[in-house]
Amino acid sequence: MRKIFSFSAVVAMVAIAFAANAVQVGNIVVKRGVVDTVYRAKHVVVGMADPGAQFTVNGKSVKAYKTGTWGIELQLVPGENNIKIEDNAGSATFKVFYSTTPKPVKRDLAREAAMAEKAKFYPTSLKVSTKKYSYLNYGAGTDRLGGAKINYLSQGIELYADAENQNLYRVRLSGNRHAYIPKSQVEVIGKVAPDFDFMQDNVVLSESSSVYNAGDCDRVSIGVGGKKPYIVKEYTNPHKIVIDLYGVQCNSNWLTHKTGLKSVDNIDVESIDSDVTRFTVYLKTKSSWGFSVDYKGNNLVLDIKHVPAQLYLKNLTIGIDAGHGGPESNGAVGLSGLKEKDMNLDMAYQLKDILEKQGAKVVLSRSEDVGMSIRERQDKFIENKVDIAISIHCNAGGGPLSSLGTSTYYRYNVYKSLTEDILGYLMQMEGVNNFGMVGNFNFSLSAITDFPCVLVETLFISSLAEEEKLADAQFRRAMMENVAKGLVDYIKECRVAEGQAKK
Ligand SMILES: [Zn+2]
Known part of the structure; x- marks a missing residue:
């Protein structure tokens, strides 16, 4: 019984919608707003007509835009409302029912389940390697433009995935820090050995580093004992670029500053955790013209573009x-x-x-x-x-x-x-x-x-x-x-x- 009822209700709705879609007076056509039931008193009706055409909707004057579109917001009364489109040539009416009961909530159960999904932990971490154009996300959240990005990463960086969440791997950057990376952006290259100890086996040392004028940029070359992930951010007041290297223990006792630098004032290094090393590049310039970060061998190379000489x-x-x-x-x-x-x-x-x-x-x-x-x-x-x-x-x-x-x-x-x-x-x-x-x-x-x-x-x-x-x-x-x-x-x-x- 229940089933038969809902079937006939669907048929009836389709019939109304079909008839209603044809609401038209001469060239005045209703495109949106023809619905049988609404749950708000304010109801918007829009459509097309000849550009600049004038007519009435429920007695209110409406003028079409130069594009031929027109629209009006109507105040409905509870229950049935007649909406009448009228011009010299004739009129057409359709009905909209304003229901004051709350709108039934349409639940998207699949999406809700996906949102509620927690990270699934792997008994043994996967070893993955970054592809070109890969980037790190802060977490598993997402919106229309994707999850909140931290930054892009160089190709060929090995990471350890200890969990997955939907289409993301959770990767461990250092003892205390995780990030997320889309599965499509890495290649799985194996699993860690059973006796793998992250704090021992993942850590490499930072080495001697230098900065020099490379023509159209100042180049900071950071010696690292292996390709490790990094988080990089540029700051204003004071203008500086900070690179945190994860899985890297500070061992840089030699920071060469060549003469002729145009962008860089000086570079400094510090340890901000037992396996995180921070390089701070203090800049002389007030404005920023971009920078790139990439590994060349085991050197992390930061190219900071010079300010154009004649800024016009x-x-x-x-x-x-x-x-x-x-x-x-x-x-x-x-x-x-x-x-x-x-x-x-x-x-x-x-x-x-x-x-x-x-x-x-x-x-x-x-x-x-x-x-x-x-x-x-x-x-x-x-x-x-x-x-x-x-x-x-x-x-x-x-x-x-x-x-x-x-x-x-x-x-x-x-x-x-x-x-x-x-x-x-x-x-x-x-x-x-x-x-x-x-x-x-x-x-x-x-x-x-x-x-x-x-x-x-x-x-x-x-x-x-x-x-x-x-x-x-x-x-x-x-x-x-x-x-x-x-x-x-x-x-x-x-x-x-x-x-x-x-x-
Ligand atoms: Zn767009």
Whole structure:
């Protein structure tokens, strides 16, 4: 009996939904909001019509945007509500039931089980070796952009996995510290021997180290008795880069400082645990132009890029990244069908044009509608030695009738002012709200330390009003002019801070 009832209920719902989807008056079509039961008094109805068309919904005047989209928020009464769309040519009505009982909670049991999963411990640790582009995560947590990353790791570092959690290995870095690494980023090379003692057998010694001017960077070469994992972080005030080497006991009694250093003031070493050694690289510079870390043999090599000698836009190479692309990745799509990938590419070209007119060299990550992984984008920027990278996207979320505005994102604190300068100009634009500036953002391109990187989420393409703005070529041009202004301001600030100019 119960079964028959629920079957017929499903049939009835499908029939209503099918009939309701056809709500249309002439060219006015309802796209969202035709549902039989809702649990909120505020109900949003959106649709398409001829651009600029005027009509009424429940007697309230509605005007379609230039993109042809329209939307209205209605206040429902408990029980059945008639929603009537009307213009000179005729009308159409559909019903929405507002239920004041709480919305039934749809539980995703599979996801709940995955979230509740605890690490499964191995009786014997696995030996794993890092692949190219591997990175460490702090924990087993995750979100839309993946777990919170610590940093990327060099290839061929051996780690000991003592547990697994979903698609992650828990790896032991030192006696007191664990991290997580995606299983796909390591190769399993064996198991530890039965008599393996982590505190004895894992530990190597740090050795003599040096710093010298290597042409376009200052190079810190740290002698380590084996390829060991590291956690690296750049700080401001004072400007320094700190590398903690795990499974490494401090034995560095010889830190050679060559003459002619441009970025590095001095390096220092200390033991912060019996099997963790910290190298601190104090920097002379105020601004950061990126660094890379990699093992060359058993030496951990930290290359710190020199500040460009003449800090003017015309002397710099700017990487511009148009987010998404290709048939697999449209990005967000607006109600009118406007695709984020197309807007991003157009704005990338606009920005390229603006910057090139001011003498800059520009490298685009993608120059047409093709799919491209973050790694391909990063590699292209590194190969072309970009000085600064700007990634252009459109945002989505928050409902079609809200105008949340523009926002900029950085991962590393050293690039906060670049992000701030660009946002400062964008939010001065008429009708553009400030969605805010976000730090420590887990965007993969911003996680690279090789060059400064800022992510610009221009506007919300999911917002009807903001989609209309994005659809306007002149508006997109104006947005990119403001991005360029912010960039120029940032370069000037660096020029002054580095003592290359008085103001
Ligand atoms: Zn995007």
